[in-house]
Amino acid sequence: MQPVDRHVAGYAADGGLRWLSVDCRLAAEHPHPTSVEDAHAGLAWLAAHAHELGVDPYCESRSSVRAAVAAWSQGPDHRPDQMAYRRSMTMSGSSTTFFLVPGGYQAGWSWQPVARRLRVAGHDALTVDVPGLADGDDRTGRHLSEAVDHVVVEVERHDLHNVVLVGHSWGGYLITGAAHRLTDRIAKVIYFNALVPARGVALIDENQSYSAMLHAQIEASPDGSVAITRDQMPLLAPEWGEQARQLLFELLVPQPGAHFTKPLDVDDVTTLGVPVAYVLSENDLVLARPGTEFAARLGLTPVTVPGGHQSMLTRPDQVAQALLEC
Template identity: 30%
Template structure:
């Protein structure tokens, strides 16, 4: 039995993992869904920065006294998940990145963007009082999502706190040293980003692929569950 700790990406709360978490529990595992500060039911949190998101993940593990942890981060949350994984010591079984970003010490989520892209998102943060607005329906086209799934994401998604994407990551261990599986969702690009490709050179890292879009917990929950069960061994 593994303890799955599932962290959603930008704009999403713990609810995004409902179907996958239920399926994992049905197979005899435990699944803990994390909502990061500033999102969903935690939208009114006082602290919404990058370090707080790391603390949210660590707290979910330590407060529940979890070991044999399969710690999974989707999209944005790969950045706090990687930092948290480095902090939990022998509680960790494996890190899983679900088509996600990865942390670089001293760099923020938006530091890796082009100058034009960074200016765009910083402009959005100024216009909205420090929040990154959710995507629109058009942004989900071509990602293997049903109309119903898109409607749910649009209805339940919340603005993402700006400090979490502009504050730098702080790594206490190299990500390459941690047992890791990176899941690439092929409809969101055939190859992982260059920083992920570099990390995949580590013997501690492995690559898996899924022929779906960037939100597999909505588009292919059964396939994603099967992948997680394989990771858990």
């Protein structure tokens, strides 16, 4: 049995499915279109034997077993273990909606690579743009409470249930505040390289060095916002090359200062009776405190993934897998 067959057999076993593996002739000894012809021969055989297998290859009946087609590359960069994150709960019929909240200076685009992988794994995944952080938004007069309200409104507007709230970085404040108002809709809360707010403590007060820097930027800005500077990019994306850092820098927008200066007046989410997890990148250099300290506020040891603060962009496979398994 080929390695990929072992993985497919596992998926089929999870869902009580029948599966057929076509032993195609391989390139370069058998060039195109040999593999296409072999795949077609396998489908033709399946259609001819569909009745005895109890398979509906034409997908006409809702009661019979239907057919699906998949392919696997033999290239050196494609390994069966890269498919592992697809397994999760897709065969169980228990679908979860991952609601992905971005960190500071970013919008929903920062979660898109992970969101796609969660959808491949059989779940719904929604990203959200927080007011003041989407392209072209006015940043004046924005408040932390408004950002929390927006998360709550979006979950309710889509009438979501069995929701996994995931917050990156500053987004930890938003999922904490929102979770207290969505207890009947959420299944889990996951902090990803995120701050876990202490009641009554604003982000700006979590670190004295950060506090002085952020206060200075807010006072100097005409609209009271805070911006990432170019010399901070190696900390934000330590494993990125210069061109990739420049691209990320161009995508970031200034943050309304009040997002950082206002605290939450709620307890941590462990008081809500819902499962909680903390996922931490091994080389996160940005958080106001070590991620292990934030996880400890929840009584947790972090689940670790490779990469830096933005590893949902550089390591989406591993991050998606961690979100599915933690």
